Amino acid sequence: MSERKLDGKVAIVTGGGAGLGAECARSLAAHGARVAVVDIHLAGAQSVVAEIQAAGGEAVAIQTDLTSEAEVVAMVSAVVQAYGQIDVLHNNAAALDPAQRAGDRDVCNVDIAAWDRAMNVNARGAMLCCKHTIPYMLKTGGGSIIFATSGFGLLGDVTLTAYAASKAALMALARSVAAQYGKQGIRSNAIMIGFVVNEHAQKGVPEEIKQLLLDQHLTPQLGSPRQIADVVSFLASDESSFITGAVIPVDGGFTSHSPSMVPMREFFARMGSNKL
Numbered sequence: 350m351s352e353r354k355l356d357g358k359v360a361i362v363t364g365g366g367a368g369l370g371a372e373c374a375r376s377l378a379a380h381g382a383r384v385a386v387v388d389i390h391l392a393g394a395q396s397v398v399a400e401i402q403a404a405g406g407e408a409v410a411i412q413t414d415l416t417s418e419a420e421v422v423a424m425v426s427a428v429v430q431a432y433g434q435i436d437v438l439h440n441n442a443a444a445l446d447p448a449q450r451a452g453d454r455d456v457c458n459v460d461i462a463a464w465d466r467a468m469n470v471n472a473r474g475a476m477l478c479c480k481h482t483i484p485y486m487l488k489t490g491g492g493s494i495i496f497a498t499s500g501f502g503l504l505g506d507v508t509l510t511a512y513a514a515s516k517a518a519l520m521a522l523a524r525s526v527a528a529q530y531g532k533q534g535i536r537s538n539a540i541m542i543g544f545v546v547n548e549h550a551q552k553g554v555p556e557e558i559k560q561l562l563l564d565q566h567l568t569p570q571l572g573s574p575r576q577i578a579d580v581v582s583f584l585a586s587d588e589s590s591f592i593t594g595a596v597i598p599v600d601g602g603f604t605s606h607s608p609s610m611v612p613m614r615e616f617f618a619r620m621g622s623n624k625l
């Protein structure tokens with residue numbers, strides 16, 4: 350893929366102050382985009398902006414709580430004020446802190462505040478960003494919108510009920526936006542992310558769970574933030590101009606195989622053959 354494929358473009362990355370969003374912001378900027386790094390935590394966004402500027406890129410930090418429509422409106426107008434246009438929106442932010450995860454369990458035990466927060470930040474927040482960004486994209490002939498989703502949004506699992514429902518909502522939202530504004534030049538895609546080892550995953554996820562997840566990925570390793578950021582930069586760019594309305598797995602094959610694959614692999618290993 351070519352370098353500096355985003356020269357002249359302006360990108361918003363929500364939740365850009367940490368984790369995958371931070372890496373996406375760095376990648377978009379390295380490809381030439383001017384980037385608004387948007388996060389509820391200003392210090393994180395500012396440190397990502399400082400890194401981008403130190404590398405010769407252009408970026409601005411904007412503190413925004415995506416659950417507030419007024420703050421989203423103010424954020425979008427601050428970006429337009431700073432850079433004059435918006436070409437790319439990466440809806441990356443999600444409520445994923447330990448307190449949120451602790452409250453987001455199976456349906457009978459899900460904490461209602463955790464359900465509401467997942468919906469408000471992950472799904473409603475992305476919708477608000479689309480609602481207030483799209484009119485600016487339409488003025489300049491279009492743009493690219495990307496949604497960070499997860500295998501949880503596609504497949505049933507034993508916990509993170511609210512997170513899963515919010516991620517499924519984003520897949521629908523990505524397709525709605527693609528259908529509604531495609532003819533006016535807006536592309537909209539979701540990426541379905543596998544397990545990516547970043548700062549919080551390193552700290553918060555036990556080794557046993559990481560190994561269990563690695564067994565279900567078809568790649569030798571779990572994902573890295575750069576592997577996600579590369580796809581986001583591609584989807585942001587005109588190199589992906591015929592891709593829209595898609596939910597693209599960027600998950601090391603996690604959602605591609607039979608549920609019986611891992612026990613089957615272990616069975617065959619015990620038998621010393623894969624003859625059925």
Ligand SMILES: NC(=O)c1ccc[n+]([C@@H]2O[C@H](COP(=O)([O-])OP(=O)(O)OC[C@H]3O[C@@H](n4cnc5c(N)ncnc54)[C@H](O)[C@@H]3O)[C@@H](O)[C@H]2O)c1
Pocket residue numbers: 363364365366367368369370387388389390393413414415416440441442443444445446470497498499500541542543544545546547549550
């Ligand atoms: N890391 C993974 O393995 C993985 C797997 C599948 C999907 N994803 C998705 O990728 C995205 C990034 O995940 P991550 O692991 O980097 O998470 P992270 O927790 O490291 O980053 C999320 C960011 O969102 C911000 N945020 C939270 N609430 C906000 C609000 N109300 N307003 C504005 N910003 C807010 C946080 O401050 C944080 O900077 C998420 O959408 C997540 O669901 C990640």
